[in-house]
Amino acid sequence: MRGTVVDQGGSVGASEDTTSAATASEQAENAQAGAARVGSAPAESSELPRDGATHTAEADTEHAEVAGDAGSELVLSHDTGDVVELLAKARKITQLLGRNDLVEYLDRARSRLLDPHVRVLVLGQFKQGKSKLVNALVNAPVCPIDDDIATSVPTSVGYGETPSAVVIRHPEDGEGTGDPDEVERIPISIDELADYVSEKGNPNNERNLLGAEVFLPRQILAGGLRIVDSPGVGGIESTRSLSTLAAIPSAHAILLVSDASQEYTEPEMQFIRNALRISPNMAAVISKTDIYPQWRRIEDIDRGHLADVGGVPVFSVSSDLRLLAAAQDDATLNRESGFPGLIGYLRRDVLSKAEDLHRQVAIHDLESSLDQLAMAVRTELTTLMHPEQTPRIMAQLEDARARLDEFRGRSSRWQILLSDGIGDLMSDTEHDLRDRLRKVQREAENAIDEGDPGPIWEQIAEWLNDRVSEAIAETFVWTNERSQWLSQQVAEEFVAENPALPMFDVSDTAELLEPVDEIQTLDPGQMGTIEKIYIGLRGSYGGVLMTGLATSLIGLTLINPLSLIVGVLVGRRAFREDMNNRLMRRQMEAKNIVRRHIDEVVFQVSKPLKDRLRLVQRVARDHFGGIADQLNRSLNESVMAAQRAAQTYSGNREEGIRILQARQQQIELLRQQVRALTETEEPVGALR
Known part of the structure; x- marks a missing residue:
């Protein structure tokens, strides 16, 4: 263009x-x-x-x-004050129930909302x-x-x-x-x-x-x-x-x-x-x-x-x-x-x-926290109101905890999908990088074969740097897209509700080429007048000598007009052959410089590329594993609540039921208010 x-x-x-x-x-x-x-x-x-x-x-x-x-x-389109108020109310209830992990979770959501x-x-x-x-x-x-x-x-x-x-x-x-x-x-x-x-x-x-x-x-x-x-x-x-x-x-x-x-x-x-x-x-x-x-x-x-x-x-x-x-x-x-x-x-x-995006994320965090609180309160309240159902409730909770423990293990489907996906992604991205750089190498070698690279080596080196940078940028942008796609697949496997995805930065190419040495210089191939005369004389010497010896048989001197003409012709041919040999050496040297530079780039870039993909794996594992740990904590709290309720004396049972019913009403009221906010929300396009 x-x-x-x-x-x-x-x-x-x-x-x-x-x-x-x-x-x-x-x-x-x-x-x-x-x-x-x-x-x-x-x-x-x-x-x-x-x-x-x-x-x-x-x-x-x-x-x-x-x-x-x-x-x-x-x-x-919306005011954040209503969400902040609901977060404050939910935080208060969470503190009363002793869920400090959810308190920190809600505090982070509030900070993101107030200071975007x-x-x-x-x-x-x-x-x-x-x-x-x-x-x-x-x-x-x-x-x-x-x-x-x-x-x-x-x-x-x-x-x-x-x-x-x-x-x-x-x-x-x-x-x-x-x-x-x-x-x-x-x-x-x-x-x-x-x-x-x-x-x-x-x-x-x-x-x-x-x-x-x-x-x-x-x-x-x-x-x-x-x-x-x-x-x-x-x-x-x-x-x-x-x-x-x-x-x-x-x-x-x-x-x-x-x-x-x-x-x-x-x-x-x-x-x-x-x-x-x-x-x-x-x-x-x-x-x-x-x-x-x-x-x-x-x-x-x-x-x-x-x-x-x-x-x-x-x-x-x-x-x-x-x-x-x-x-x-x-x-x-x-x-x-x-x-x-x-x-x-x-x-x-x-x-x-x-x-709007921060608001929707905060509402999602609020819903998740309230659901976990409601599960613990509902379990304890049901156990108090219906003691005869305590064995069934405990069995259900233990079964859910066992399934969650299996879900958190390395043999779970989302863990396997993540591990296999990262392995495939590493192989694909390394192949993509090598394929792009091999194309650059072929283009450079074709350009070198078309003429003398010596006089224009600075332009070739600048072009090579630009094409290598473009190829690396393309690979890392493509890797970023594949990483986001993989995280989406893991999220869909993890839970049907699609939890918030972690942000990946595998397209970061800052300081990526700093360890790579600059492209080596190449002899421009320019000869001085004296060097050209020397090459011509060196080539013509043999022609003059051979022709002079041959003509001496007919009585001519060693140096005569005929031997000089032959010497000039032979010297000219020798000069051309020397120039062609020099050109071929420069072309070969230029190709070797390009190959060494491409190999160095592949060596230096492959390690950061794999490190970034490992980072994707760790971030995804920690993110989804953290969600699983939070759910596990909620299940444990529910089990402990059911055990406490089963051990409650009949004299304290009515008081416990009254307190839990009040908390359940508070939580349910907050959940209704959050659902009302969700119904009025419109999906927001991806805004990083």
């Missing part, structure tokens, strides 16, 4: 697209520094800081909303306007931007009562190396952020930072939204795209940023296809519409490309116009910037869906 390039020229102020953008680029820096501050008005106010503001981002503490955003307010942490990952190539897009979204100059500044460390922007920032890294020991199992958070000033997260202050992340977090009092972030500014992928087809793909499974949604200078290229479309296979929640953002007057044509072309891979929403925006609108408190200019539509998408299609 060839990119359609739009010439950069003129301001949009001269076109009908954005009539107020004539000074956008010129005033953007002033708008960024003076107007889009972390506001100084009260939190409830929508008043914007003016151009004359001189306070810094760290000194500002309050919220500022851009005029014109009112139409994109957050619309939630919805991550939106901003991706794109270098200098596409990602950092300025983040700044324009939150109306604050948090991410460093400049012509010679690029992001080197992922930066997360989330909600906080006061502006603050931290950097995250592994703690260092005396030798300067970090513990990979621990992290430390170091508070820094927001004004110092550029020294840690930009290529200018931290080139190639020489500080070995894992990331940075910024907290701002912004309404758009108050619902748990966290916007992550990522380093540019340096040409999405490059090896750096592996680490970019690695971050996608941890994100709830993706914003893919590309400026309006040209349409999507084929490598970008391949990256989009891979990203959609990992996370279907993606939106395309076309930036810098104030610079390129023909951005609408590029938008139409990109929409056509995206229509071939799925329904991806497209938003054309201008960060400069957004910041200028903030400086001038201009709602019309803000609408022309295109940001109200993007903000509306984040609030309605990302935050709202994420909250």
Whole structure:
């Protein structure tokens, strides 16, 4: 696919697209520094800081909303307060019944519901306007931007009562190396952020930072939204795209940023296809519409490309116009910037869906806990009210416990399915990886056979790196899909109700190729004039000598015109043969370099690939085994309750029945309320 390039020229102020953008680029820096501050008005106010503001981002503490955003307010289909209230009531009953394990289970559900942490990952190539897009979204100059500044460390922007920032890294020991199992958070000033997260202050992340977090009092972030500014992928087809793909499974949604200078290229479309296979929640953002007057044509072309891979929403925006609108408190200019539509998408299609999903998970956890509590209470109550049925109840419970013990064992069907599935998956993924890399090797060898690899070896090495990275990314994305499918099969075998699935991150390819050495250099095959003369003389010497000896029989000298002509012809042939031999040696050496590199890649990648699949097995085993252990605990509690009831004296029986009936009514009332919530819920699409 060839990119359609739009010439950069003129301001949009001269076109009908954005009539107020004539000074956008010129005033953007002033708008960024003076107007889009972390506001100084009260939190409830929508008043914007003016151009004359001189306070810094760290000194500002309050919220500022851009005029014109009112139409994109957050619309939630449900309120989480009712679920939180039911969780609190269920927790109280659970404590009374002494089920501390279920108390922790409900506490985790409540924490997930109240603090969802919805991550939106901003991706794109270098200098596409990602950092300025983040700044324009939150109306604050948090991410460093400049012509010679690029992001080197992922930066997360989330909600906080006061502006603050931290950097995250592994703690260092005396030798300067970090513990990979621990992290430390170091508070820094927001004004110092550029020294840690930009290529200018931290080139190639020489500080070995894992990331940075910024907290701002912004309404758009108050619902748990966290916007992550990522380093540019340096040409999405490059090896750096592996680490970019690695971050996608941890994100709830993706914003893919590309400026309006040209349409999507084929490598970008391949990256989009891979990203959609990992996370279907993606939106395309076309930036810098104030610079390129023909951005609408590029938008139409990109929409056509995206229509071939799925329904991806497209938003054309201008960060400069957004910041200028903030400086001038201009709602019309803000609408022309295109940001109200993007903000509306984040609030309605990302935050709202994420909250609905967390709500449904919390309701499921609540139902499971109440069912287990109801079983124990019902067993004890039945034993108290009908002592003659105690032997039958005990027999049923013991039978259920025996079946559950068998279900928890290694011979259970779900355990066998998981073990066999992982074994098959390991074999399939290793074969898939080798098959893809063998195709790359054949393509490289065919290219080498077509000409001299020496002069163009740098281009061949770059192409080989890109194709190897693409093959590895494809394998790991495919492995991620197969792992999710396997977990679904295990869940269906485990229980008909389909319990919540654990999240797997086997598509993570971060640092995967770091142990692989760079491709070796190859002799370019360029000879100097002296070396060429030497080869020619060495080849012509024999021709001159043989011809001179033959002609000496007829009285000619050893060196004569005939011997010189023959010497030139023989020398020319020797020169060509030498050149062909050198070419064949370079081709053979180039093929050997490619083979050694492919073998090294297979060796280095196979181990992490198997480790990730073992991780899938452990996570699935622990997840479903934990559910089985929880059910086993509930059965044991029921058995103990029945035994206690059987040993209760008749004088205490009535009091015990009264207490248990009250608790049963409380549990049943909560179950009815939960069922009422479930009936009003609508299924939510997969949102990671």
